[in-house]
Amino acid sequence: MDTLASLADGFAVALTWQNIALALMGCFLGTIMGALPGLGPSNGVAILIPLAFTLGLGATPSLILLTSVYYGAMYGGRISSILLNIPGDEPAMMTCLDGHPMARQGRAGEALALSGVASFVGAFFATWGLVFLAPQLVKVALLFGPAEYFALFALAFMTLGGVSSTNQAKSAFAAALGLGLAMVGVDTQTGVPRFTFGEVHLYDGIDFLVAIVGLFALSEVFIFLEHRGTDKDASTAPKLDIGRITPSFAMLKQCTPTMMRTTVLGFIAGVLPGAGASLGSFISYSMEKKLVDKDNTFGTGDPRGVAAPEAGNNAAAGGALVPMLALGVPGSGTTAVLLAVLLSLNITPGPLLFTQNPDVVWGLIAALFIGNIMLLAMNIPMVGLFVRVLMVPPRILMPVVAMVSFVGIYGISGSSFDLMVMIAFGVAGWVLRKLDVPLVPVILGTLLGNAMEVNMRRAVTIADGDYSVLIGSWLTLALWAVAIIGFVLPIFVGGVVKARMRGAAEREAAITD
Amino acid sequence: MSDRIFGGIGLMLAALYAFAATTIPDSFMSDAVGPRAFPYGIATVMALASLWFLFKPDPEPDWPRMGRLAEIGLAALVMLAYAQLLPVLGFVIATALASAYLTWRLGSTLVQSAIIGVSTSLGIYVIFHLVLGLSLARGPLGF
Numbered sequence: 001m002d003t004l005a006s007l008a009d010g011f012a013v014a015l016t017w018q019n020i021a022l023a024l025m026g027c028f029l030g031t032i033m034g035a036l037p038g039l040g041p042s043n044g045v046a047i048l049i050p051l052a053f054t055l056g057l058g059a060t061p062s063l064i065l066l067t068s069v070y071y072g073a074m075y076g077g078r079i080s081s082i083l084l085n086i087p088g089d090e091p092a093m094m095t096c097l098d099g100h101p102m103a104r105q106g107r108a109g110e111a112l113a114l115s116g117v118a119s120f121v122g123a124f125f126a127t128w129g130l131v132f133l134a135p136q137l138v139k140v141a142l143l144f145g146p147a148e149y150f151a152l153f154a155l156a157f158m159t160l161g162g163v164s165s166t167n168q169a170k171s172a173f174a175a176a177l178g179l180g181l182a183m184v185g186v187d188t189q190t191g192v193p194r195f196t197f198g199e200v201h202l203y204d205g206i207d208f209l210v211a212i213v214g215l216f217a218l219s220e221v222f223i224f225l226e227h228r229g230t231d232k233d234a235s236t237a238p239k240l241d242i243g244r245i246t247p248s249f250a251m252l253k254q255c256t257p258t259m260m261r262t263t264v265l266g267f268i269a270g271v272l273p274g275a276g277a278s279l280g281s282f283i284s285y286s287m288e289k290k291l292v293d294k295d296n297t298f299g300t301g302d303p304r305g306v307a308a309p310e311a312g313n314n315a316a317a318g319g320a321l322v323p324m325l326a327l328g329v330p331g332s333g334t335t336a337v338l339l340a341v342l343l344s345l346n347i348t349p350g351p352l353l354f355t356q357n358p359d360v361v362w363g364l365i366a367a368l369f370i371g372n373i374m375l376l377a378m379n380i381p382m383v384g385l386f387v388r389v390l391m392v393p394p395r396i397l398m399p400v401v402a403m404v405s406f407v408g409i410y411g412i413s414g415s416s417f418d419l420m421v422m423i424a425f426g427v428a429g430w431v432l433r434k435l436d437v438p439l440v441p442v443i444l445g446t447l448l449g450n451a452m453e454v455n456m457r458r459a460v461t462i463a464d465g466d467y468s469v470l471i472g473s474w475l476t477l478a479l480w481a482v483a484i485i486g487f488v489l490p491i492f493v494g495g496v497v498k499a500r501m502r503g504a505a506e507r508e509a510a511i512t513d
Numbered sequence: 514m515s516d517r518i519f520g521g522i523g524l525m526l527a528a529l530y531a532f533a534a535t536t537i538p539d540s541f542m543s544d545a546v547g548p549r550a551f552p553y554g555i556a557t558v559m560a561l562a563s564l565w566f567l568f569k570p571d572p573e574p575d576w577p578r579m580g581r582l583a584e585i586g587l588a589a590l591v592m593l594a595y596a597q598l599l600p601v602l603g604f605v606i607a608t609a610l611a612s613a614y615l616t617w618r619l620g621s622t623l624v625q626s627a628i629i630g631v632s633t634s635l636g637i638y639v640i641f642h643l644v645l646g647l648s649l650a651r652g653p654l655g656f
Binding site: 054167183193197228394436453 | 574576581
């Protein structure tokens with residue numbers, strides 16, 4: 001009952017005119033960003049972080065704005081999947097499989113509406129899951145000492161590569177790179193400068209917002225410059241008739257069991273570290289295909305094949321917030337970016353967040369419920385508006401993305417030096433993407449590097465310089481065991497899953513084209 | 514091959530990092546671990562990963578042709594110039610120039626580029642400065 005009382009307090013926080021307006025704005029912008037190919041939840045949120053700061057928003061309003069963008073982008077990704085057969089973001093890849101065939105049969109409107117409902121169901125129940133699971137996880141997390149935290153951070157890094165990379169060595173490299181960058185600046189414990197090479201600008205360390213915007217947003221601009229001409233240009237795709245935009249009752253009824261099952265599955269995938277929304281939608285689709293596809297209609301425009309991945313990926317998006325809020329360890333790229341927001345607002349995520357800043361946590365959760373309802377309302381009748389946004393060609397969109405990134409970073413610091421660092425990160429991000437090195441561990445490293453080191457040093461200092469304390473309790477041993485399994489297992493399994501995800505998408509594209 | 518080169522660069526980076534870590538001075542106040550241990554750990558992980566790239570490289574990524582590489586390099590240079598000129602020219606002019614360049618390289622015609630550049634710049638100025646009240650770089654003309 002405590003939980004429900006806290007939630008009620010949260011609604012009191014969230015229901016101010018300013019917060020409602022921010023949630024509305026976030027949902028709207030998020031849906032647009034999710035829908036546009038090339039802009040996904042992580043770069044969408046990344047671009048808007050500086051904005052939230054320069055507007056001088058407090059902690060709760062900033063978080064409400066940015067998580068609304070996050071949820072909105074998860075909704076929006078499906079629009080271009082269905083209409084153009086181009087996923088708006090990675091998790092929406094599986095939605096192409098049945099969504100686009102439905103659109104070709106002239107049922108685009110139904111597919112959009114159904115996927116909107118499925119997104120709502122997934123996100124709504126996942127938010128309830130967050131309400132009940134996060135406080136339980138907090139109870140466990142309160143048992144953690146510095147050694148356990150060190151192991152937990154290691155676990156986050158070792159499992160994050162998981163399915164997102166085909167090569168574990170590359171995610172390890174990326175994590176080391178990020179951690180290495182985090183070390184730049186004055187050491188908090190002894191006060192000596194590290195890796196600053198005498199440059200005064202570096203004494204404060206590298207601002208992770210600069211790194212995030214550079215790596216995610218600017219590198220996207222470079223990718224578009226590279227692919228111009230060989231275009232997967234959204235504006236050249238044939239225009240499809242939308243048709244009716246309400247799903248029939250029979251169709252909803254047919255899809256309800258599917259949505260329920262995949263919501264649970266997606267939520268679990270989201271909570272687990274390193275899996276995230278892409279895996280959520282993939283296993284949801286695969287499971288439903290095995291369970292209910294008796295007449296082999298999946299892949300030819302079966303409504304259940306649209307509902308399954310959408311409920312799955314939106315549930316996973318909610319699930320991924322659980323470890324981020326309760327442990328301070330994000331489970332996916334976008335939640336890593338949201339963690340950056342918390343850190344920049346001087347809020348330490350983790351178990352103490354729930355006791356020290358209950359207004360922030362519960363206000364945020366309440367805002368998620370409100371945002372969800374707004375998104376459902378926005379995504380069914382107004383879907384035509386978002387469809388029109390898809391017609392903006394990248395040659396106009398990408399310069400805007402670049403310039404807004406510059407404006408945001410300049411607005412925070414007002415220094416050309418930070419802009420140059422951001423450009424360096426943009427180019428580095430492009431090179432790393434070409435080499436198939438995942439960017440999320442880099443971000444996570446710059447975010448968590450200092451906390452990880454501090455915990456390690458604290459643990460060893462308390463034990464009088466005895467390093468064995470790092471594996472000195474059952475809890476640390478268990479965490480390390482999970483970390484090692486999480487790192488080794490994908491070497492054998494992860495490649496297979498990734499290959500199948502790609503394979504499935506390609507096979508399907510071959511059939512429909 | 515790319516992965517092998519990458520591995521080589523990674524190894525050098527790790528060595529440089531470890532070297533830079535050795536130069537971190539000691540402080541009068543210190544804990545049992547000190548400021549160097551964790552960076553050494555990072556350098557080790559980086560070196561091990563780089564060795565892996567050297568011995569088991571992934572298949573070659575499809576690099577763009579020289580022309581395209583130059584394209585990306587030029588865009589980065591334009592952005593660097595933008596960062597430098599921003600405080601000199603002021604936000605509106607610098608942004609109009611930079612976004613006109615980018616949209617031109619992404620396939621707009623010259624006339625379109627000029628129009629898109631100016632309207633992007635003015636649009637951002639209106640929304641972010643006039644409506645949202647963000648402080649943008651001020652040039653000699655006051656905007």
